[in-house]
Amino acid sequence: MIGEAFAYIPLAFGKRTRHEVLFQMYTTGIKSLGVITIVALFIGMILALQTGLELRRFNQEVSIGTAVTVVMMREMGPFMTGLIIAASVGSAIAAQMGTMVVSEEIAALEIMSINPVRFLVTPRLIALIVMMPILTVYTNILGVVGGAVVGATQLGVAFNAYFDNAIRYADNKDLYVGLLKAMIFGVIITTVACHQGFGATEGAVGVGQATRRTVIISFLTILVVGYMVTRLFYS
Amino acid sequence: MIRFENVTKRLGRKIILNDVSFEINAGETFVIVGSSGAGKSVSLRHMVRLLTPDRGKVYVGEDVVSHAYGKDLERIRSRFGVLFQSAALLQWLSVGDNVGLPLREHTAMGDEEIDKLVIEKLELLGLEDAFEKHPADLSGGMQKRVGLARAIIMNPEIILYDEPTSGLDPVTSRTIDRLIDDLRKELGVTSVVVTHDLHSALAIGTRIGMIHAGKMVEIAEPEDFIKSDNEVVRGFLEAQYITKEGTWEKEGES
Ligand SMILES: Nc1ncnc2c1ncn2[C@@H]1O[C@H](COP(=O)(O)OP(=O)(O)OP(=O)(O)O)[C@@H](O)[C@H]1O
Ligand SMILES: [Mg+2]
Numbered sequence: 408m409i410g411e412a413f414a415y416i417p418l419a420f421g422k423r424t425r426h427e428v429l430f431q432m433y434t435t436g437i438k439s440l441g442v443i444t445i446v447a448l449f450i451g452m453i454l455a456l457q458t459g460l461e462l463r464r465f466n467q468e469v470s471i472g473t474a475v476t477v478v479m480m481r482e483m484g485p486f487m488t489g490l491i492i493a494a495s496v497g498s499a500i501a502a503q504m505g506t507m508v509v510s511e512e513i514a515a516l517e518i519m520s521i522n523p524v525r526f527l528v529t530p531r532l533i534a535l536i537v538m539m540p541i542l543t544v545y546t547n548i549l550g551v552v553g554g555a556v557v558g559a560t561q562l563g564v565a566f567n568a569y570f571d572n573a574i575r576y577a578d579n580k581d582l583y584v585g586l587l588k589a590m591i592f593g594v595i596i597t598t599v600a601c602h603q604g605f606g607a608t609e610g611a612v613g614v615g616q617a618t619r620r621t622v623i624i625s626f627l628t629i630l631v632v633g634y635m636v637t638r639l640f641y642s
Numbered sequence: 643m644i645r646f647e648n649v650t651k652r653l654g655r656k657i658i659l660n661d662v663s664f665e666i667n668a669g670e671t672f673v674i675v676g677s678s679g680a681g682k683s684v685s686l687r688h689m690v691r692l693l694t695p696d697r698g699k700v701y702v703g704e705d706v707v708s709h710a711y712g713k714d715l716e717r718i719r720s721r722f723g724v725l726f727q728s729a730a731l732l733q734w735l736s737v738g739d740n741v742g743l744p745l746r747e748h749t750a751m752g753d754e755e756i757d758k759l760v761i762e763k764l765e766l767l768g769l770e771d772a773f774e775k776h777p778a779d780l781s782g783g784m785q786k787r788v789g790l791a792r793a794i795i796m797n798p799e800i801i802l803y804d805e806p807t808s809g810l811d812p813v814t815s816r817t818i819d820r821l822i823d824d825l826r827k828e829l830g831v832t833s834v835v836v837t838h839d840l841h842s843a844l845a846i847g848t849r850i851g852m853i854h855a856g857k858m859v860e861i862a863e864p865e866d867f868i869k870s871d872n873e874v875v876r877g878f879l880e881a882q883y884i885t886k887e888g889t890w891e892k893e894g895e896s
Contacts, residue, residue, distance in 0.1 A: 507732075514692050515730035515792075519744045520716040 431534035451553025472572030475554035504604025660856030
């Protein structure tokens with residue numbers, strides 16, 4: 408199914424589908440922005456505090472800039488964004504697709520010879536592949552800012568020193584690998600959500616089950632795949 | 643036009659259709675009745691290959707729809723309009739966009755042309771005010787009628803109706819009955835109607851078939867159907883206060 412969804416991507420640049428893709432991107436962003444903001448800030452703050460307290464023993468507090476930035480870009484940014492999107496957008500996709508199966512809407516599309524994958528999956532796939540990296544960048548920035556705030560207020564690291572340190576030691580590779588991960592997570596979430604949604608049976612119970620499974624399976628897959636990508640690029 | 647040939651279908655642990663054979667002729671309004679869960683919707687679904695028989699074949703004209711796929715299946719399906727039991731409207735599209743969707747996807751028509759045709763169909767069904775609304779803002783009966791408008795927008799030669807009048811008031815129900823009958827008389831459309839409403843079945847049906855326990859237990863013209871000696875049919879008729887001597891009004895004769 409997901410291969411088919413990719414195959415339809417070139418078709419998605421028609422006027423009407425483009426509109427649908429933009430709409431999906433918009434809802435993806437809106438649905439998750441609030442949570443992402445809070446989570447990203449706190450993750451950055453926690454990272455800064457934990458590493459900062461350790462580094463202080465060696466008088467190296469100023470290195471929290473690098474520590475927070477690198478960890479955010481490589482792992483925590485894409486990972487947390489993935490989890491949040493799986494829980495908010497992935498579950499919503501599964502619920503919507505599941506409801507459409509149960510209320511015969513998918514069958515209606517098939518009768519009208521409108522391919523449900525092209526019509527429903529492809530726009531969501533594109534939206535998530537595009538939005539995941541964007542949201543991840545946002546998560547990274549907020550995380551780094553959160554770290555800076557903790558650095559300044561709790562650890563006595565000035566903003567300048569923090570960002571100096573962050574920029575000096577963070578690598579472009581960290582950014583690219585993180586963004587690649589984000590894209591892969593976007594594919595995973597769409598695949599799992601649509602697969603579960605289309606497989607829904609037996610009314611509202613089936614839809615609930617599809618939603619729950621989507622979140623769990625996405626979480627686990629994101630964890631495992633995230634680890635494998637890290638291993639691929641850093642060992 | 644549509645022919646079931648020894649069709650057997652099992653769903654879950656239950657055999658829903660058990661070696662069923664019957665034929666629906668071109669230009670007739672074939673009504674399928676039967677108790678809830680008897681397999682009426684399942685039968686309809688076989689006609690457009692939303693379900694595939696475990697054994698047997700389903701023909702549409704010369705084509706074996708039960709084993710068609712790809713472009714062939716698309717071509718066969720394009721001959722059909724289907725009104726689903728649950729209306730099956732896309733929730734995020736307005737009524738106008740729902741009804742116009744097949745035109746938008748399969749024809750080169752411009753927006754204005756499409757809207758004009760859509761409004762025409764909506765007026766036919768007494769829904770001219772619903773154009774901008776979303777399905778969620780409509781009553782069940784109104785959604786049904788929107789689904790019907792979508793089913794007929796491409797002027798199909800065969801229309802499948804799954805309980806077109808359930809949830810509708812009697813007056814609107816008769817409007818729908820009349821529409822189905824007009825489509826047959828004026829355009830020669832072949833219709834298959836699943837209904838619980840025997841009065842409507844007798845009024846519009848050229849033949850009525852009753853499904854029970856996996857079999858088509860009776861197929862007869864309305865006049866003969868109410869005189870049937872089949873026990874299941876008698877029980878079904880009597881439950882709706884129709885007796886052998888009963889009279890009813892045939893659509894178009896009043
Ligand atoms: N996808 C499915 N999986 C398992 N069982 C199914 C499936 N679809 C239908 N059934 C079963 O098949 C039987 C017939 O279903 P069908 O929908 O054809 O009934 P129906 O005659 O249309 O009844 P109603 O008047 O309530 O709509 C039911 O017992 C139903 O539980
Ligand atoms: Mg049914």
